[in-house]
Amino acid sequence: MKNNSLEKITEYIQKNDNYLIIGHIDPDGDAIGSIMAFKFLLDNLNKNSILLLHDDMRKEYKILFKYLKPKDYYIYKNDDELSKLNKYPNAIVLDSANIDRLGNFKELIQGCFKVNIDHHYDNSKFGDLNYVNSNESAVGKIIYDLTKTIPIDIKKPLGTAIALAVLADTGSLKYPNSDPDSFRLIANLKEKGIDIVEINRFLQSFSSLKYLKLLSKGLANINIDKSGKIAWLVLSSSDIKEIGIDDNEIKSLVNYPRDIRGVEVGISFVEKQDNFIDISFRSLNYVDVSDIAHKFNGGGHPRASGTKIEGNLNEIVNKVLTEVKKNV
């Protein structure tokens, strides 16, 4: 369960070949940016590799997929097809605190030599090699550091993927985890000609009109507690059905309650399927929301965490709020 150095990881990657590359289920920008960046990095080293995708995100992440060929990735269909991927002895696992975060690929990955690169402080260090650094703002930042230890030149696809990862996890350099290194990384990539404006526009735009309509329903249902420090947004499965949006398209809505002035903890409750509730937590300054998420079998970072719970929406909202109030 020990941590290895970045040099050790570099050495392993240089000596070996044939890699699966995977990030966590329900991927965010850091997970997508990181797996893409690793693909471009391995291509640059002439190493054979394939990206494992939990679902189809080619349309949404066109900004990165335009640099890939169909043979560069596999989109999960069924377990029977996974045997085709047995010829890959190595797996690079990114932005995933534990092996359960790998969804349908969990069994496949378990048979590989695992290189685990992450920044979640609660990472279980499940890898055969582990580089876990919770001081880093994004996994994309760690991959950026690898481009120096290897070293390789950052071309547009790699630079775009790294920038997207870092901008996603730092809220475009607005969140408290935006350390000087994150600013320097973005400045360096901008100097190399990476279109930071385009990436920010992508991250800050709405995926569709349906999404915006769903958001407006959520915004109409924001509540704030008496102290003004806890705000939460609730979307029921009937709200979602009414809009007719695909539940894959529903991304994090938790920033809206969190962004009310004076609020310390923002929470979103999204009932994607009947009685299956996705919960996200964000805090501003001092509440450790990963602690709260852990109490409900979830995980994450001190300022950003989440979980999924099965049950009645109203009951769960009340139960979670009771717990949050103890921590604020």
Ligand SMILES: [Mn+2]
């Ligand atoms: Mn991340």
